[in-house]
Amino acid sequence: xxxxxxxxxxxxxxxxxxxxxxxxxxxxxxxxxxxxxxxxxxxxxxxxxxxxxxxxxxxxxxxxxxxxxxxxxxxxxxxxxxxxxxxxxxxxxxxxxxxxxxxxxxxxxxxxxxxxxxxxxxxxxxxxxxxxxxxxxxxxxxxxxxxxxxxxxxxxxxxxxxxxxxxxxxxxxxxxxxxxxxxxxxxxxxxxxxxxxxxxxxxxxxxxxxxxxxxxxxxxxxxxxxxxxxxxxxxxxx
Amino acid sequence: xxxxxxxxxxxxxxxxxxxxxxxxxxxxxxxxxxxxxxxxxxxxxxxxxxxxxxxxxxxxxxxxxxxxxxxxxxxxxxxxxxxxxxxxxxxxxxxxxxxxxxxxxxxxxxxxxxxxxxxxxxxxxxxxxxxxxxxxxxxxxxxxxxxxxxxxxxxxxxxxxxxxxxxxxxxxxxxxxxxxxxxxxxxxxxxxxxxxxxxxxxxxxxxxxxxxxxx
Numbered sequence: 279x280x281x282x283x284x285x286x287x288x289x290x291x292x293x294x295x296x297x298x299x300x301x302x303x304x305x306x307x308x309x310x311x312x313x314x315x316x317x318x319x320x321x322x323x324x325x326x327x328x329x330x331x332x333x334x335x336x337x338x339x340x341x342x343x344x345x346x347x348x349x350x351x352x353x354x355x356x357x358x359x360x361x362x363x364x365x366x367x368x369x370x371x372x373x374x375x376x377x378x379x380x381x382x383x384x385x386x387x388x389x390x391x392x393x394x395x396x397x398x399x400x401x402x403x404x405x406x407x408x409x410x411x412x413x414x415x416x417x418x419x420x421x422x423x424x425x426x427x428x429x430x431x432x433x434x435x436x437x438x439x440x441x442x443x444x445x446x447x448x449x450x451x452x453x454x455x456x457x458x459x460x461x462x463x464x465x466x467x468x469x470x471x472x473x474x475x476x477x478x479x480x481x482x483x484x485x486x487x488x489x490x491x492x493x494x495x496x497x498x499x500x501x502x503x504x505x506x507x508x509x510x511x512x513x514x515x516x
Numbered sequence: 517x518x519x520x521x522x523x524x525x526x527x528x529x530x531x532x533x534x535x536x537x538x539x540x541x542x543x544x545x546x547x548x549x550x551x552x553x554x555x556x557x558x559x560x561x562x563x564x565x566x567x568x569x570x571x572x573x574x575x576x577x578x579x580x581x582x583x584x585x586x587x588x589x590x591x592x593x594x595x596x597x598x599x600x601x602x603x604x605x606x607x608x609x610x611x612x613x614x615x616x617x618x619x620x621x622x623x624x625x626x627x628x629x630x631x632x633x634x635x636x637x638x639x640x641x642x643x644x645x646x647x648x649x650x651x652x653x654x655x656x657x658x659x660x661x662x663x664x665x666x667x668x669x670x671x672x673x674x675x676x677x678x679x680x681x682x683x684x685x686x687x688x689x690x691x692x693x694x695x696x697x698x699x700x701x702x703x704x705x706x707x708x709x710x711x712x713x714x715x716x717x718x719x720x721x722x723x724x725x726x727x728x729x730x731x
Contacts, residue, residue, distance in 0.1 A: 296706075296707070297706065298550060298706075299545070299546050299547075299549040299550045299706065299709070299710075300546050300550075300624070301546065302545040302546045302549065303542065303543060303544065303545055303546060303629040306542050306545065307542060360601060360604070360605060361601070362623075363597050363600055363601055363604070363623045363626055364594065364597040364598065364601060367593050367594075367597050367626055367627070368590075368593070368594070368597075371589065371590050371593055372590075400589060400593070402627065403546040403547075403624050403627040403628070403629075405627075406623070406624060406626060406627045407546075407620060407624055407627075410620035410623050410624065411620060414620055454718075455721075455725075456717075456718050456719075456721035456722040457714070457717070457718050457721070460539070460542060460717055461714050461717040461718050461721065462714070464710050464711070464713050464714030464717060465710070465711055465714035465715075467710050468707045468708065468709075468710030468711035468714060469707070469711075471706060471707035471710060472705075472707045475705065475707065
């Protein structure tokens with residue numbers, strides 16, 4: 279149950295783009311076409327799936343105060359948490375590089391579609407942000423950390439997919455010249471973020487487990503439909 | 517000026533308006549939006565970025581001839597991460613409360629695209645002094661937007677500036693509140709940051725038609 283809860287929480291309530299504004303740079307730069315947005319989104323989900331649990335292990339066994347206990351009693355009061363930035367980013371950069379090599383070897387077609395986006399991901403704040411939030415929220419188990427990583431990745435994927443679809447459509451509308459491009463994208467993202475705020479009550483409403491579940495399903499459907507609609511729209515264009 | 521030639525001055529003033537990192541180059545937006553609910557946090561964030569970017573630019577520019585181009589991203593990340601750790605420790609030592617407000621966003625300076633963007637676009641091709649000026653200029657342009665957004669969000673959202681109650685006391689109904697003015701709590705929520713930046717872009721591009729882009 280807590281797995282599902284964390285999963286939906288990290289997708290909708292703590293959405294990387296709309297709630298914490300992480301990964302905005304690539305979100306704005308790569309959202310001009312749906313196909314490229316999907317490529318980058320998939321790469322982000324993939325990398326987060328790997329790096330968040332890995333960084334959880336690092337945090338748990340090297341960085342936290344007292345985490346070095348497994349080395350022997352005399353290391354028990356070491357506190358290396360100030361090293362977390364540099365270790366996390368090093369992990370991410372290496373993993374991105376590694377993932378790139380592995381994907382190139384085993385699935386050239388996937389590599390070609392992700393190609394340029396993989397190296398870009400090392401500097402995507404959503405990835406480092408995922409690891410840092412994982413650390414500051416003190417997620418208790420490896421399983422939950424994995425779920426959190428995947429959930430945040432999917433949340434980011436959803437956001438970039440939705441904005442790319444909207445931006446493809448908005449080409450046909452009459453936007454004031456000074457707002458074209460970047461300006462209108464900002465404002466639309468703001469409006470979408472207001473929409474996503476309504477998910478805030480998703481996991482708090484209702485006292486009983488049953489009521490909670492029902493509510494979750496109810497609130498989700500319109501969004502799911504919305505996204506499906508967007509996806510259908512884009513298919514038509516393509 | 518002897519110290520700053522005309523070209524050097526341009527390096528500082530250009531990023532303030534016509535080549536602003538946030539509104540034109542679209543770099544470093546992530547952190548810009550999340551911490552601007554208070555003016556104080558915005559100023560501290562701007563100063564941190566300025567320190568990291570100026571020093572980092574100099575370091576990278578000094579090393580530009582010995583970094584193999586294949587691993588330059590990792591080298592850059594290590595340089596930035598080291599600088600950010602210093603900034604983070606200084607903040608924790610001298611203003612612990614504020615560093616709690618900024619939480620993970622100090623760490624996220626590492627992946628702030630302005631920094632990597634300027635390293636790639638400028639420091640790798642120019643000498644240390646120019647890179648230093650470029651770092652100061654771009655961080656100032658970034659800070660300018662942060663301060664504008666922080667100013668409006670704090671003023672309209674909580675009626676204060678840097679914690680001072682400039683519009684009067686909302687509970688005792690003094691100042692503007694006596695006339696029935698209310699704080700717009702919506703400004704404190706994160707989506708408004710996006711909309712405020714959108715409006716800044718709108719104003720800027722209406723004043724300078726050359727910046728208008730295609731739909």
